Amino acid sequence: MARLQLGLSSVYDLRRTEPLASITLGRARCIPTHALTDFIRTRLDQEAAA
Structure with missing residues (x-):
């Protein structure tokens, strides 16, 4: 939550x-x-591609 x-x-x-693996x-x-790092990186890549 904090991150x-x-x-x-x-x-x-x-x-x-x-x-999101847990x-x-x-x-x-x-x-x-x-x-969490992989999730954030994937979301950033998706937004950059859009």
Whole structure:
């Protein structure tokens, strides 16, 4: 949430609708740093191509 500067529900929406890799640790859903970096890079590339 902090890295994307989004609220919790927005992050859940992204996780549900976008290819954003995550893992479950206990009851927590965690997004690895490399997955977040890849997601941001992909979105930037898509916007640049549009």
